[in-house]
Amino acid sequence: MTESPTLKLRLGAIAHGGHTVARHEGRVIFVRHGIPGELVTVRLTDSGENAKFWRADVVEVHEASEHRVPHFWEAADALRHRDPVGGAEFGHITLEHQRELKAAVAAEQLTRLGGMKAEDYNFPAVQAVAGQDDGLGWRTRMSYSVDAEGKLAMSGFRSNTLTAIDSMPLAHPAIERTGLYTMDFSGIERVEAAVSSSDDSTVLILLAESRPGAARKAARQFPEGVNVAAFSQQGGSAADGRGELQALTGRSWLQESVLGESFRITGEGFWQVHRAAATVLSERVMELTEPARGEQIADLYAGAGLFSLPLAKAVGPEGRVFSIEGAPGTHADAKNNLRELRQASVIRGRVERVLRQVARDAQLDAVVLDPPRAGIDKQVAAEVGSSGVSRICYVSCDPASFARDTARLTSRGYELAHMEIHDLYPHTHHMESIGLFVRR
Template identity: 80%
Template structure:
């Protein structure tokens, strides 16, 4: 990374994305690894003369916030590492204050982008999820790069430089003790590791190879009991159907559990990352949407059927649940997970197109949606408005896209009746929101 002269700045408010806002000679600088109110020296990481704003990392703290704590991971500590790896950008902030800052970000997004009025809203506090008191060991799924020496590595924010690592404190203890850090990954460029949150003895490693035969050699280095599969790249991933999995050891899937029900998740198929998230979100969605016997409900971006299954149980044989997912691999998981529920119709396709068809053929009572980070697009919002469905439960992992979609849905006749925020990503700037919209 090219050295830049350090600037001394006073950090202002927290901003979405894990930054604080500072100003220097009229220029706005988005600063990572700081806390509002601190006086710090920063190293510019993006300072093009014609840029609307600059980016920087804190390198020295002159006046520390009372909420600053020693970072738990040197590789992610900007005060010790010139190019700190991503994934723990709030690790220098006390957990309680992390949640205060996240609540401030959510409130700012909901008012500025969502069109909500602060005086009319009781913005919620960010709730801690079940788990360790220190916010460590919660990640059941990890993604790593591989450096030129064949070691697991990670990169920093907006950086292509790799830092080799021998631990990741946010990863589930079973991942940390699985032996993945002593393996030679030569010929591999990406390593995905997952542990079942239902059975932490089951580990699945997915290898993306750049040299034919490399994955088979790597697989032999893992201890017995670790499941290993290789992913042959064909311009995509196994989850989106543009790649294929080859089993090298054990099974290419994990067994998961939520609300007492079992799920099967194959390869790169989607599952919630926090060890407590699947159960927490399922319970809250069912409680908020209040499915009744005989109702017809659409579950959009349904993944492997995490919400579809308890919804199908709730509506009974007299009702119907439409589980809609676009990714072929994840759709296949949903078909397996819902095969014993005749009232569940599992559909693969683009959400906006399938929703239009379903809304025309069925009298939908409610919709549940858990879209990717980008949120829903205008067409999905329009289809929801046209459907006239009375209740929408929206699960979001990004406050900015959720806020934008609040505006889209309220413009189409819905009111945000309830919103809650859960800290499912401790020591990062991310958060999970759940909103209940009702038809006005």
């Protein structure tokens, strides 16, 4: 195998996506596993002659940043592993500096894509989550591949190579305690693991078979008390409607509790990944949205009703909350979770189409948005703007799409009155932003 070329580079500023930016003979190189200011040797991982930019991984550090620390996970450490797995790309950086870098990325995206001027806006710092001193053990949802030997495995950034793993330090301890890394998953294509963020003793394992009968065999390896379910269709998912879950041991759902409210989450139905995220985001959305009794509010991309439920209770029987979600499995969870609140209308469909109808029939006072990483599209932004709502609370897991959508909303008569960022993905480049837009 031909050895990839290496270069000695001085790393520049942080960029969105977990990279630093370096330059070599006029060529831009996006480098992973470094820290701005370091002098390093990198191995080129993508260096086509006609490419607009190259990609590289740090393999040796000559002048280390004061913020560099030993990586906590060998499998994800580029200095010890040729093809480091993804999921902990900031593990070599102190948590405090990780948050500083994320704040810099958010500010850069808002100025470049959002059209905001640094001199006119005080960009926020990234807030740490209470009780997360080391940033480990926070993931309540995990997804694993299975290698040719039947062992759990993960792949690296832009890589199809699987690396068998014997731990995942970011995973919730209850997931690690099941012993799944020592098990044989031959005949299984994918393994999903989830634990209730409000009940550490309840773990759910989801198995996607590549060979009939493999799921039942794999399920017998788990200790008593672990719930195991299998998808009835190869490659299918209960969340996307292409498959149904069959409980093999225990049940195929988890019970979550947030601010005193109960939620049932089935299989792969969407739920916030960080163990504290559902509570943190619910508290902030309610405080920023300020729902009043009798108001009518649309909760777009509502998932299982995390925000819809407290919003519906706040507006009371005199008000209305429209909980809109496209995924059939997650929509079914929302119907179950909101079934006792007659002021809650749970609607499945494309957000822009449903919102158009809702805005035609109701006088909306506010909109809550929690879209997937891609953000909202132009049509959704247009429908939100046309609805005439006085305030929009936008929850985002991607600073680039949030910045782009900020420009779309400000062009339709709104201004970003408040923004905050929470570090709900420690040791990764991801962050969670919440913005409050008000009608000018």
